[in-house]
Amino acid sequence: MTKRSSGTVTLMDVARQAGVSVATASRVLNGNGARQVRADLTDRVLAAAAALDYSANTPAQAMARGRTNVVGLLVHDIADPFFSSIAAGVMRAAEQHRGIVMMYSTGRPEREPDYLATLCGQRPHAVIVAGSRTTDRALRDRLGSQLRVLEEAGARVALISQHVLPIDTVLMENREGARLLARRLVELGHRRFAVLAGPRHLLTARDRLAGFRAGLADLGVGPSRTQVAYGEFTRDGGYLTMRDLLTRDLRAGCVFAVNDVMAVGAISALRDHGVPLPGGMAVAGFDDIATLRDVTPSLTTVRLPLEEVGAAALELVMRPRSDRPRLRRVRAEVVVRDSTPALGRDQGRAG
Amino acid sequence: MTKRSSGTVTLMDVARQAGVSVATASRVLNGNGARQVRADLTDRVLAAAAALDYSANTPAQAMARGRTNVVGLLVHDIADPFFSSIAAGVMRAAEQHRGIVMMYSTGRPEREPDYLATLCGQRPHAVIVAGSRTTDRALRDRLGSQLRVLEEAGARVALISQHVLPIDTVLMENREGARLLARRLVELGHRRFAVLAGPRHLLTARDRLAGFRAGLADLGVGPSRTQVAYGEFTRDGGYLTMRDLLTRDLRAGCVFAVNDVMAVGAISALRDHGVPLPGGMAVAGFDDIATLRDVTPSLTTVRLPLEEVGAAALELVMRPRSDRPRLRRVRAEVVVRDSTPALGRDQGRAG
DNA sequence: CTGTTAGCGCCTTCAA
């Protein structure tokens, strides 16, 4: 146990202590399966490495090999359970591929290209962008060109959510899920709806709104009976939008919030306004956030398998690149719970 | 704009295009403020770098400098809002220091040393461990020695939660917070308690239990009147433990779950068992998870400023190392809400 | 099967 008293243990130290060359030590410790090393030398190297607490310098490996095993992950906000679930999925899958995840919580979409530039310097094996897509074309173009730079530098790239760029994408069925939800709600007897639609520019929110409208139209519920109110994509956004609606001209018997946290905010607003739940107003959300499965009344929503989404994105970037963008759809599934009770015929409230 | 058609742009490419040496280019792009470069050369280098989409190869920089600006972060489970909030705080603070966060979601505490070994290879600037500490001494020792290896390799190290190793630590006031909570509950008129105590081996859970007992003792509520039931530290753990208690011999009028997600599970179990809330049973939690602020009845709990905790840990590792371990306490604050109504004198239920 | 050696891209003395 001839530990160097300080500083870093290098491969050369291990080789010396084992009485072999650095090449042999390298082959034993980090070699690709192809090269064989005699058993006794292998043992000596392993023993030396253990005794010295050797750990390979990954920056050096990265330089020699030209690439790291880092997977960069951009999320909009890691404190948001939607994104932390996706991140968990990415990490779980990355582990099986011996990849490590470097995560950035970007906060604002307009900062994403900057983070990508930083990430580019890491020479990552791959990059996954799970931020929010918006209608801002200029921003989308900047994002696209930054992603192209990354691809040219040899990184694999994947997007999560909308397929708005010619890049591998994990597509969430926002539209289809909302459509199915709308139909279920109509089947339950609801006729007059209010949609807490989130921000106008957010594609995810828009898709869910559009899908919901389509579902209503499917069953002949005209758009004139549906109110739409925009607001933040957050709990407080749901609360405030709902409150505004309540103090103005709410004519609905069923509220669809385009995500669960907004729905929870809306429920609080309804309660604060004295509306009994679930009887006084039906409420539905989207995402099926695990942490929110115990709210009362239990929330009707559209389940998105978020961990699977993250894992799917990682599998995408681990597969060899293909000539044209691949799409991986993940199914959305309606989950009816207590917050949207069935109505007898023609009980649709008129507010 | 003489872009190379493929491969990676290096500093040499930039230097050539700008008509300067690599040294000059380096000084312009990544130089330490000391070195001055003539204005016109500076401009040419900058222009070339922009034209070529140059981004410094950080592994190479790391090798030349001997260290990266990576901050490694170990959390127990990133999908858990407790840890994702901490992670958000770390990242927010890291950004201000131009550090980047490499995160690992470890799952099981016994895997933490392995992750640390991997991290060690990254030659990180610092490492923050926010996993769960347990009573397992062997494991703690392994963790400690792995952290020492990291320190010897030049990394700064900090722990979040208990101060069980001679290392910089952000200390959460688990014990004190639970103690204050117990006193408040007694002041509200509660006398008979059940504690959903989480796993026996988890220090955080133990501290909260111990603090709670101490608080009761402070006000003369003897331990004989307090039931303790152990279980998982999760929502389902709370549900199952509560259910067991209900079907066996619950003698309490107030349940303290040692974290919020368990409390939410307990609330569901109570509801499923037909206990009216908040009247039929008081429930309190710990953490004040933001996502759970809208459960009904709104949950009495102990607020821990989790993002601040993360940020504090990062500040700790960014400060120059000191000769002896530093402690940074974060305050816990009791938040009384609807789930623990005040009782008139002697209304304590006997179950 | 093992050892020798030339880079990987960058930073940083050291000279000029």
Add this chain to the structure above:
DNA sequence: TTGAAGGCGCTAACAG
């Protein structure tokens, strides 16, 4: 102020 050159730790030819 600028340029030339060594070296960071490792991998991957290439010899032996």
